[in-house]
Amino acid sequence: MSRVREYAPAALVLVLGLVLWEAVVVAFSIEFYLLPAPHVIVASLQETYPVLVEAGLYTFTEAILGYALGCGGGILAAMVASQSPAFAGLVLPYAVASASVPIIALAPLAIVWFGVEQGSKIAIVVLMTFFPTFVSTLRGLLSVAPQSLELMRSYAASEQQIFWKLRLPSSLPMTFTALRACATLAMIGAVVSEFFGGPVKSLGVYIKSTASLFQTRQAWSAILVACALGLLFYFAVALVERLVMPWHFERREG
Amino acid sequence: MPTPIIEFAGVGKTFESRAGATEALKGISLAVDAGEFVSIIGPSGCGKSSLLRIVGDLVEPSAGTVRVNGKSARQARLDRDYGIVFQTPVLYEWRTVLENVQLPLELAGRPRAERRERPPALLRLVGLEEFAGHYPWQLSGGMQQRVSIARALALNPSILLMDEPFGALDEMSRERLNQELLQVCAETAATALFVTHSIAEAVFLSTRIVVLSPRPGHIDRIVTVDLPHPRSDKTRALPRFFELVTEVRQSLREDPGRADGRAHHPGGTL
16 A cells, blocks of 8 residues: 555656656647657557567567676676775776776777677676676775774684675665666667667667657657666566665565 | 683773774773672773773783683683673664564574573573564664573673673663563572773772773772662662662762763763
8 A cells, every 4th residue: 555655646746657658749740750759659669569579578688688797797896806905996987087097989899890680789788887886896895884893803704704794785785776776778889889770670779770760659659668677677686686685674664 | 719700900091093002991800709799890991891891802902901701701612601781782684673682592503492482481580472573673772682681692691792782772761671680680599790981880880889080990999889789769769879879979080090971970870
């Protein structure tokens, strides 16, 4: 019941937004190729459904594989780097600086390196998700409360015990903040890299080619599918976060 | 003569910083026997906590030596001879109350049966058995500190080191926890070294009270507390209790060097 009350306002905003969109298109008689009304997009979605599902799965696979490799690699690299704070201090500034590098600009080169199929897209997603996960996890592993460390010391805990029983669990909230952000990044990375070239049965290429032919209804329905997959991905990660850190959420809600 | 459990010989501590050296402790010599409850009291910044941390091998003394159970402090730490209770509970938020108490047993690699059976018994000892499955944030400050006491007792240590464990609590909780602590110490036969700001707390708990002077802290006076055992609320009403409180307060005030008035107020609330 409380859940319903919590999400009701957001749902209402969505419905109002769609109604407003529909009204604006009708009231100002906007040409359909400039901005199709929601009902037109839905109708188009029904027609092109099979194509979009295939393209969606193709792109989603890139996003998920790239995400798994990038985030997994980021977490592992952070775990290794945290073993030597001196080394961590050396690489951290570069990892942080990489956040301001437009990695997507490498997409055309990635095609040269890894081919026009899924490999190049996965590579871009790996690069986009690796650094944020690495930085957050490393910071989480290194910023442990001094008193918590002192407790470990007072029990003559080994470095391994300190890592598994203190550093790792206390870094989880920071890691998951990055994992949630990267879920969104992964989908963006996959779709945008496809703009630079790829098979027709991918969301990015589909959006680009339909838009350039002024088939904006089809383009919009593909964008809708991309949004839905992005949201699905994000909420799946958020769900895992809840399962892994029950203490964190009960507190926020308590 | 039995060997003292804790023996300080000429212990001093100087902290080096960019602003220069600060001498926190100077010439501390003291022997604590088995089963004693010794409180360390003194003005803020007199090095009380440092003294405790030297015993626990969390900081190194700059001068002198400490022997714990006839060993170096470092060896005693590696042998897990003591349980420590900090000013704050220092519970791990991702562990339930029960799992927090389990931590020392895991770290020491104790057998599975002991890891399963001992924590509930310890929680019963501090009256928190119903809260075993709760997370720390679901407990009040006083309850959290009781969990940290249960955790400190997990390995059945011969020594309990406590650094103002009840400093953040209200007077009512503090008095109740004082009572519980004495019962726990009696049941476990642990020797306790207890740092506090509160004169009344020191008198109620201790067999001896070590009064430290302002920085650099040295032993000003040792007050032997000859109140009868077991102690209870009635103890707090005994004339002798008030005499001892007055005695400790005067030794804290007498020191001509002290300029720090802050130390008085927590102890002064009798």
